[in-house]
Amino acid sequence: MASDPTPGFEVGPQLESGSTVRAPPVWAFLTGPYALFLVFLLIVPLANVALFSIHRYSPTRVALPELTFDNYRKIADLYYLRLFARTLRLGLITTLICALLGYPLAYWLARTRPRLQAVGLFLLIMPLMVSAVIRVFGWIVILGRKGLVNEALAALGLEPVRLLYTDTAVVIGLVNVFLPFMALPLMVAIERIPSNLEEAAQNLGANWHQMFRRIILPLSLPGLISGSLLVYSISISAFVTPALMGNSRERMAAQQIYDEVLVSFNWPSASSLALTLVLLTLALAFSALYVTRRAGRLERGR
Amino acid sequence: MRGRAPWLILPVVGAVYIGLLAPLAVVVGVSFGPSAAFAFPPTGFTLHWFAEFFASDAYVRSFFRVSLVVGLLAGAIATLFGTAAAVGLVRFRFAGREAIETFFLAPLLVPEILLAAALYLLYARLAVQASIWTLLCGHLVICTPYVVRSVIAGLVGMDPRLEEAAMSLGATRVQAFFKVTRPLLRSSLLSGAIFAFIISFSDINLALFLSGPQSTNLPVHIFSQIQWQGDPTIAAASTLQILIIGLLILIVQRIFRLRLLV
Amino acid sequence: MADGIELEVEGLTRRYSPQVTVGPISFEVRAGEFFSLLGPSGCGKTTTLRCIAGFETLNAGVIRLHGERLDDKPPHRRDVGLVFQNYALFPHLSVFDNVAFGLKLRRVAKAEIIERVGRILRLVDLSALADRFPAQLSGGQQQRVAIARSLVLEPSILMFDEPLSNLDFKLRIQMRDELKSLQRRLGKTTIYVTHDQTEALALSDRIAVLSHGHIEQIGTPDEIYERPTTSFVAEFIGSSNLLPAMIVERRGREVIVETERGLRLRSAGDDDAAADGAEVAVLIRPERIQIKASGAEGTPGHNRFPARIVAVTYLGDDLRLDLELAGSQVLQGALKNAGAARDWAPAQLVDILVDPADLRLLRR
Numbered sequence: 001m002a003s004d005p006t007p008g009f010e011v012g013p014q015l016e017s018g019s020t021v022r023a024p025p026v027w028a029f030l031t032g033p034y035a036l037f038l039v040f041l042l043i044v045p046l047a048n049v050a051l052f053s054i055h056r057y058s059p060t061r062v063a064l065p066e067l068t069f070d071n072y073r074k075i076a077d078l079y080y081l082r083l084f085a086r087t088l089r090l091g092l093i094t095t096l097i098c099a100l101l102g103y104p105l106a107y108w109l110a111r112t113r114p115r116l117q118a119v120g121l122f123l124l125i126m127p128l129m130v131s132a133v134i135r136v137f138g139w140i141v142i143l144g145r146k147g148l149v150n151e152a153l154a155a156l157g158l159e160p161v162r163l164l165y166t167d168t169a170v171v172i173g174l175v176n177v178f179l180p181f182m183a184l185p186l187m188v189a190i191e192r193i194p195s196n197l198e199e200a201a202q203n204l205g206a207n208w209h210q211m212f213r214r215i216i217l218p219l220s221l222p223g224l225i226s227g228s229l230l231v232y233s234i235s236i237s238a239f240v241t242p243a244l245m246g247n248s249r250e251r252m253a254a255q256q257i258y259d260e261v262l263v264s265f266n267w268p269s270a271s272s273l274a275l276t277l278v279l280l281t282l283a284l285a286f287s288a289l290y291v292t293r294r295a296g297r298l299e300r301g302r
Numbered sequence: 303m304r305g306r307a308p309w310l311i312l313p314v315v316g317a318v319y320i321g322l323l324a325p326l327a328v329v330v331g332v333s334f335g336p337s338a339a340f341a342f343p344p345t346g347f348t349l350h351w352f353a354e355f356f357a358s359d360a361y362v363r364s365f366f367r368v369s370l371v372v373g374l375l376a377g378a379i380a381t382l383f384g385t386a387a388a389v390g391l392v393r394f395r396f397a398g399r400e401a402i403e404t405f406f407l408a409p410l411l412v413p414e415i416l417l418a419a420a421l422y423l424l425y426a427r428l429a430v431q432a433s434i435w436t437l438l439c440g441h442l443v444i445c446t447p448y449v450v451r452s453v454i455a456g457l458v459g460m461d462p463r464l465e466e467a468a469m470s471l472g473a474t475r476v477q478a479f480f481k482v483t484r485p486l487l488r489s490s491l492l493s494g495a496i497f498a499f500i501i502s503f504s505d506i507n508l509a510l511f512l513s514g515p516q517s518t519n520l521p522v523h524i525f526s527q528i529q530w531q532g533d534p535t536i537a538a539a540s541t542l543q544i545l546i547i548g549l550l551i552l553i554v555q556r557i558f559r560l561r562l563l564v
Numbered sequence: 565m566a567d568g569i570e571l572e573v574e575g576l577t578r579r580y581s582p583q584v585t586v587g588p589i590s591f592e593v594r595a596g597e598f599f600s601l602l603g604p605s606g607c608g609k610t611t612t613l614r615c616i617a618g619f620e621t622l623n624a625g626v627i628r629l630h631g632e633r634l635d636d637k638p639p640h641r642r643d644v645g646l647v648f649q650n651y652a653l654f655p656h657l658s659v660f661d662n663v664a665f666g667l668k669l670r671r672v673a674k675a676e677i678i679e680r681v682g683r684i685l686r687l688v689d690l691s692a693l694a695d696r697f698p699a700q701l702s703g704g705q706q707q708r709v710a711i712a713r714s715l716v717l718e719p720s721i722l723m724f725d726e727p728l729s730n731l732d733f734k735l736r737i738q739m740r741d742e743l744k745s746l747q748r749r750l751g752k753t754t755i756y757v758t759h760d761q762t763e764a765l766a767l768s769d770r771i772a773v774l775s776h777g778h779i780e781q782i783g784t785p786d787e788i789y790e791r792p793t794t795s796f797v798a799e800f801i802g803s804s805n806l807l808p809a810m811i812v813e814r815r816g817r818e819v820i821v822e823t824e825r826g827l828r829l830r831s832a833g834d835d836d837a838a839a840d841g842a843e844v845a846v847l848i849r850p851e852r853i854q855i856k857a858s859g860a861e862g863t864p865g866h867n868r869f870p871a872r873i874v875a876v877t878y879l880g881d882d883l884r885l886d887l888e889l890a891g892s893q894v895l896q897g898a899l900k901n902a903g904a905a906r907d908w909a910p911a912q913l914v915d916i917l918v919d920p921a922d923l924r925l926l927r928r
Contacts (some may be wrong), residue, residue: 030390031402034383034446041443042409045420052423104314120319121560126551127322131504131521134540137528138325141332141340148328148342176322199619200652202640204666204717208308214665218656237413240506244528254415261419262511271423274416281413 053271062267071272080256080273087253088280090167091236094174098182098231099224101175106186106223107216111195128180132240139173139245140164165247173241178234182227189223190216229288233281253277326544333537340534351538361539364523369503372434372519376441377499383442384449384498385491389479391450392457403454407447414507417443422511432514440512441502448501449494452558456490457483493558496550504547570595570753571616571634571721575625578611586611586777588625593721593755598747600756602764603774604800609757612774613725616755617646629720644721645714649729651706653698659685659709660694666717684716688746703731704739711743715752723755728763740766761801765789773797795926798847805853805895807846808928819925821846825891829867831923844925850898852922855885855908856915867918871895873910883908887916 053071055063074080109120127135142148143163150160163169193216201211239254246252253273260270328342333351335344355361391403409417421440430436460483468478484491506521513522520539527536554560569592577587586608593599601609614620616627618639627635634642654662660681667677685691688708698706707727714722727743728736744767747754758764764771765785773780773788773796781788781797792798795806809821809829819831821844829846856862858870869889877884883905885897895916899905908914 025394025396027390027394027396030386030394031406034387034406034450035402037383037442037446038405038409041421041439042412042417045417045424046412048424048427049416049420101314101318104311105318108311108315118555122551122555123319123323125560126548127326129500129504129547129551130326130544131506131524133506133521133524133528134329134543135325137524137536137540138327138329140528141328141342142325144340146339176325179318179322194650194652196648196650196652197654199617199639200646200648200654200713201665202619202638203617203642203644203646204713205640205669206665207638207640210669215654234413237415239415239510240525244525254413257415257419258510261422267423267426270419274413274419277413278416 049271049274051271052267053275055268057266057268059265062265071268072276074269075272075276083251083253083256084276084280086167086250087236087277090170090174090242090252091232093171094178094235095182095228095232097171097175098179099228102179102182102186102227103224105179105183106190106220107212109183109187110190124180124183128177132177133244135177136173136241136244139169139176143169143172143245164245167246167250170242170246170252173245174235174238177238177241178231181230181234185227185230186220186223189220193219225288225291229285232284236280237277329537329540330544332534333541335534338533340537351534352542354533354535355538355542358535360518360523361520361535364518364520365539365542368434368437368517369520372438372441373499373503375438376445376502377495379438380442380445380449380498381491381495384446384494385453385487387446388450388453388457392454393462406450409443410447414444418508418511421508425512432512432517434517436514437509437512437517437519440508441505444505444508445498445501448497449491452490452494452497453487455559456487459490460486489557493554496554500547500550504543568594570597570630571755572628572631573612573616573625574628576612576615576622576627577624578608578615578620579623584777589774589777589779590625591772591779591782593753595753596751597769598744598754598756598767600758600764600768600771601774602758602761602771602800604759606776607774608777609759609774610725613646613723613755613757616642616721617644617723618642643719644723645717645719647707647710647714647722647724647727649725649727651698651710653706653709653713655698658695658697659690659701662698662709663713663716665713670717680716681712684712687715688712704735707731707739711746715750721753721755723757725757726759727756728758728760736763743767765801773800775800791924792847792926795845795847795928798845798924798926803850803896803898805848805850806926807848807893809844809846811842811844811925818920821925823893825889825893827869827889827891827893829918829923830920831925832919832921843928845928847924847926848895848918848922850884850896852918853887853895853897854917855887855897855899855905856917858913858915860915862915862917863919865920867916867920867923869916871914871916873908873912873914875910876908887914889916 052063054067054069056066056068056070058064075084105124109117109124112120140147144150145160145162145164147164149163153160197215197219198211201215202208206214236252237254238252239258242252243255243258246255248255254277257270257273257277260266260273331342331344332340334347334349335341336346336348336350337344387406391399391406418440421436421443425432425436464482464486465475465478468482469475473481504521505519506525509519509522510525513519518526520543524536524539551560571593573592574590575588576590577585579585589608589612591599601612603609611620615622616634618635618637622635625635626633629643634644654665657665663681663684664677667680672680681694682691685694688711690705690708690712693701693705698709701709710727711722724743728739731739740763747767756764756767765788768785770782770784771788772782775796781793783791788797789801792801798804798806807823807827809823811819812822812828813820817832820828821831822828823846831846854862854866862868871887871889873885874888874894875886877886878901881901883899883901885899885908887895887897889895897916899908
């Protein structure tokens with residue numbers, strides 16, 4: 001066994017020459033339980049979904065033992081195309097708005113005094129951890145027909161506006177829920193930019209906007225990309241927000257999946273939808289990785 | 303603020319925070335107000351809706367017998383599994399270690415809707431009834447990665463030579479771990495545990511698929527109440543959740559670095 | 565405003581907390597001069613620099629450049645260049661783009677940018693590396709890029725914040741000499757912040773020594789070394805022996821002092837530092853101590869007293885001797901490691917001779 005330069009690490013008990021019995025290494029005992037658990041409760045269910053997705057749907061027996069790609073072919077139907085188009089569109093809008101709002105937030109968090117940063121982080125992360133239902137509920141009260149916005153408009157003598165159960169409401173809800181996922185990676189990226197770079201730029205004549213555009217923006221690009229990727233992935237697979245703030249006819253993909261699993265019991269179709277969603281997310285992740293690698297070349301040696 | 307950012311930044315940041323916190327503020331406000339029509343700002347102060355909450359069987363059961371129980375169990379078991387896994391990953395070298403680390407954190411990358419549906423379908427295929435246990439298993443999948451991540455961060459930040467020093471003074475490997483490493487890990491361990499609890503306690507996506515009639519957790523119950531046009535008891539239930547989670551996040555922030563967990 | 569004064573700092577004060585204040589600090593920098601701010605960490609030299617650059621606001625005081633107020637301008641509109649301690653090169657831009665950064669901001673024509681950047685890069689000997697990125701450069705090369713980046717904008721004043729502290733010893737000496745010759749060639753008014761007194765002495769036309777947020781003394785390197793006005797300056801610059809003593813007699817221009825241990829010394833007495841007080845500190849630089857065998861011939865008129873060598877420290881080019889006088893007072897002497905000096909050994913009894921002109925009397 002090669003001697004390990006780092007003390008404290010073992011690769012198993014030392015063998016005496018000639019011995020053929022070896023006790024299982026300690027790491028196997030430590031990581032084994034969770035690994036097994038994940039296999040049964042992550043890998044197996046996902047494989048099961050994949051299996052369902054290539055079986056034929058039957059209203060009486062849910063899934064016939066007949067393999068078919070019809071479930072995937074169905075996605076080319078207008079209904080499903082529209083569904084995915086809307087899902088991707090709303091996800092894109094959400095990501096863009098999160099990026100626009102997230103940047104000032106991230107910059108402030110990155111550069112402010114530690115005490116303020118702690119408060120800011122708390123106020124950012126706390127809503128994240130509270131269940132999405134609750135935040136959505138708050139928005140329903142604000143945007144509802146008799147909600148805050150309309151009460152304010154009425155007080156000004158204006159007509160009530162139908163905000164809830166529209167795409168606008170869904171985007172507001174998604175931005176509200178997922179903004180921290182954009183702001184946090186951005187904040188970390190900006191923190192890594194030494195503040196003397198900002199001072200150097202100013203000393204060379206850059207006002208704040210020029211400094212931001214030429215120094216902060218290019219150097220925080222990896223953070224922007226990972227934040228955008230994260231927000232986009234989770235917003236296209238969001239359920240609660242569009243379910244409560246959107247309407248049933250103009251739905252997002254997750255609502256359709258829910259329906260097909262728990263209402264119409266068309267599990268093969270639901271499975272193919274879910275996997276398609278994942279594939280879209282993966283495709284996005286890989287293209288983002290590619291872009292990040294190219295952007296990383298800009299940083300040279302970071 | 304270091305550096306001279308344009309004054310415009312502060313109002314924008316303020317507006318964003320107001321937008322982020324407005325729904326929570328509204329919910330809390332409504333929960334203390336007398337109006338049954340969700341009026342905000344509240345016209346008075348009353349604990350009526352909280353009383354309604356505790357008087358309602360459905361709410362109480364979902365909170366105490368499901369959310370709390372599952373949350374505590376998930377927190378405890380996730381901490382056990384996750385700590386062991388993290389220690390195995392950081393303190394040992396073996397082939398495929400990085401791949402296994404990615405595998406352990408993979409649940410964080412899987413969209414919850416997919417995981418929820420997948421678990422539901424698996425349980426259906428195995429003809430397993432929905433219960434607290436099926437819900438617990440689902441939660442363990444999404445909670446444990448947080449513990450793993452937290453403990454890894456704690457271990458990586460710790461000098462491995464401390465354990466060595468203990469062993470040179472006569473401790474065995476196991477003793478060194480329990481007497482030296484574990485106390486130092488306390489903050490990252492506790493933070494991971496708290497986070498695991500929070501994730502389970504506030505989960506809605508998995509619970510929507512995995513809840514049965516006896517095992518509806520609080521968020522799911524709130525969800526159905528919203529759909530059925532319930533009264534501001536919803537707000538009271540929500541406020542309770544906000545308070546509990548807010549308190550827990552504050553604790554985590556005090557004892558560990560909050561940002562590492564998210 | 566007097567001719568030749570480029571920068572005026574008057575009463576600069578920066579209050580961090582009730583206990584921690586820098587200033588009031590006042591000094592002038594003349595055109596073409598190499599002016600150093602020297603002092604230990606925390607003395608306020610970097611704060612002063614940052615106030616001039618505009619990264620800290622003054623709580624009181626005024627800064628004027630060419631007679632015009634500087635401290636009310638934002639940092640990006642001040643005509644001062646700053647070379648940062650860690651160079652602060654933009655990692656995502658090439659050497660060329662780093663140097664061209666300020667020019668691009670001023671919308672200088674592309675052809676002119678190429679010409680000016682090229683010229684500056686030749687000046688600092690980096691033309692071959694114009695397309696490289698900062699991470700690919702050595703410390704010395706990075707520093708030259710930082711200098712070029714500020715110089716190309718032709719600022720009125722160039723400022724340096726401890727630029728050599730990250731370099732290893734030999735490189736530091738080399739860069740120091742390059743900096744000096746560059747400054748001489750360009751005649752650029754320079755303000756240089758450092759904690760290294762050797763650097764300050766070697767580079768500067770004038771030095772301001774700072775301690776605890778205020779200026780102890782401003783003078784040429786010679787003035788600072790030979791005629792320090794306070795014991796802080798005496799101890800911070802070079803090595804020193806400081807003996808507490810009392811003035812006992814004045815004979816014309818000579819001053820006679822007696823140390824606490826009863827040693828009587830004659831000082832040539834052209835210090836006004838000890839004009840009034842009877843209590844002084846006598847400064848004797850180690851290299852001004854002459855060591856002779858007991859009873860050997862020496863210059864008449866020099867202070868002479870016996871001592872015993874306690875220790876000899878071998879430093880390669882120097883020898884440091886610890887010399888014990890009557891009354892257990894220990895003096896440090898310094899000799900070049902050459903000739904008869906190499907024979908000195910501990911326990912030997914010797915005579916110490918000090919020229920009265922080499923004694924400085926400082927206020928206590």
